[in-house]
Amino acid sequence: MLVSVVGAFILASVCLAEAQQPAKIPRIGFISSAGTPGSLSRRFDAFQAGLRDLGYVEGKNLLIERRYAGGKLARTPALVNELVQEKVDVIVAINNVAIHAAREATKTIPIVMVCSIDPVVAGYIESFARPGGNITGLAHLGRDLSAKRVELLKEVLPKMSRVAILWDTDGPGPAIAFKEYEAAAQAFKLELRSLEVRGPAPDLPGAFQLAKAARADAFIVVGNAFMYPHAKQIFELATKNRLPSMTEQRQYVDAGGLMSYGANLPDVYRRAADYVVEILKGARPGDLQVKLPERFEIFINLKTARQVGLVIPQHVLIQADKVIQ
The missing domain is CATH 3.40.50.2300 (Response regulator)
Incomplete structure (x- = not known):
């Protein structure tokens, strides 16, 4: 009997200890x-x-x-x-x-x-x-939406014949994106100019000089982890060169880009x-x-549009999920 009582006491103590342990x-x-x-x-x-x-x-x-x-x-x-x-x-x-x-x-x-x-x-x-x-x-x-972004640019700039792509040549995602934009430009019968940059200190002024020399009507920013920290400089240069931009994420529009189209x-x-x-x-x-x-969502920055001398058509504005004044 004593053995049974002691055994039951030990078992109860173990169960109580387990119950008192905090859950992970x-x-x-x-x-x-x-x-x-x-x-x-x-x-x-x-x-x-x-x-x-x-x-x-x-x-x-x-x-x-x-x-x-x-x-x-x-x-x-x-x-x-x-x-x-x-x-x-x-x-x-x-x-x-x-x-x-x-x-x-x-x-x-x-x-x-x-x-x-x-x-x-x-x-x-x-x-x-x-x-x-x-x-x-x-x-x-995001890379599969390349054709839609080019289409939106064409709606804003009906006479666009040349588009430049600003991309990080060291990034795996941007390399795929560039090929998608090449195919989209070909489908819309546009001349495409590659603006290649790489870290740690990308030559962005040089890239915009190339865009100007190529007489690009607009440019598309291929977003990635390397590119976003340079967004402010990119869009300051775009404004200086009066070059409209299309981007892949709303954060670039918040930083001064003209338009974005992508997943929410x-x-x-x-x-x-x-x-x-x-x-x-x-x-x-x-x-x-x-x-x-x-x-999916479209963002438009009207302040940027004014700075580059562009009027966004009403039929594009009504598609926007957000318009920055």
């Missing part, structure tokens, strides 16, 4: 090769809002480790390795350099990507329906939270279908 708080690694916490706040806020909608609040039942390379692409692998060494439960990689670095760093930690190129072609996943491996997420396929990225980031929560609940990333954007 999951940790998410959020990595971008672009920007700083401030410059990406709109997107990160959308991601956090998506988590909150699903019952996960940072500092309460979730921790988020943030890493930003500030456009210095070579720093990205080291930042990803920090997250791997800290054994985060999920890595959220939000551009191509970060996705590639995360894929190289771990085959076991789940990765939720926000990708601007075809992730199958890039080799990140096996298929959209069944990604396989440890990567899933969203592909906003805050909505994409909000939806990325769905994947994180599914994985935390036990889903395997390789089984979660990779999805596409549901919303």
Whole structure:
């Protein structure tokens, strides 16, 4: 009898100790090769809002480790390795350099990507329906919208015959984008001029001199982690040369670009939270279908239009989701 009582007491003590242990708080690694916490706040806020909608609040039942390379692409692998060494439960990689670095760093930690190129072609996943491996997420396929951006430029500039493409020759995404713009220019019977820049100190004045010499009617900025920190200088030079611009994301219009067309990225980031929560609940990333954007948006900066001496047609203005006065 005594043995039974002692055994029951020990068993009860063990159960009580297990019950009193605090539940493990999951940790998410959020990595971008672009920007700083401030410059990406709109997107990160959308991601956090998506988590909150699903019952996960940072500092309460979730921790988020943030890493930003500030456009210095070579720093990205080291930042990803920090997250791997800290054994985060999920890595959220939000551009191509970060996705590639995360894929190289771990085959076991789940990765939720926000990708601007075809992730199958890039080799990140096996298929959209069944990604396989440890990567899933969203592909906003910004590069596949190249023809629509050229079409919008033609609506604003009906007599446009020459267009220049400003792009970072060292970036994997921009190389794909340039080919897409080449095809779009050919389809619209436009002459195309390549304005190639590379880091760490791009010769932007030289690029605009080339655009002027080529008599370009407008130029398109291929956005990536390297290009955005130089946005202010780019659009100051564009204004000085009275050269209209098309960009791929609204942040460039906020920085002085004329127009942008692309996926609604805050909505994409909000939806990325769905994947994180599914994985935390036990889903395997390789089984979660990779999805596409549901919303697209046009932004127009009328202040910039006035500075370059351009009147935006009314039929284009009414398509805009936001017009900056």
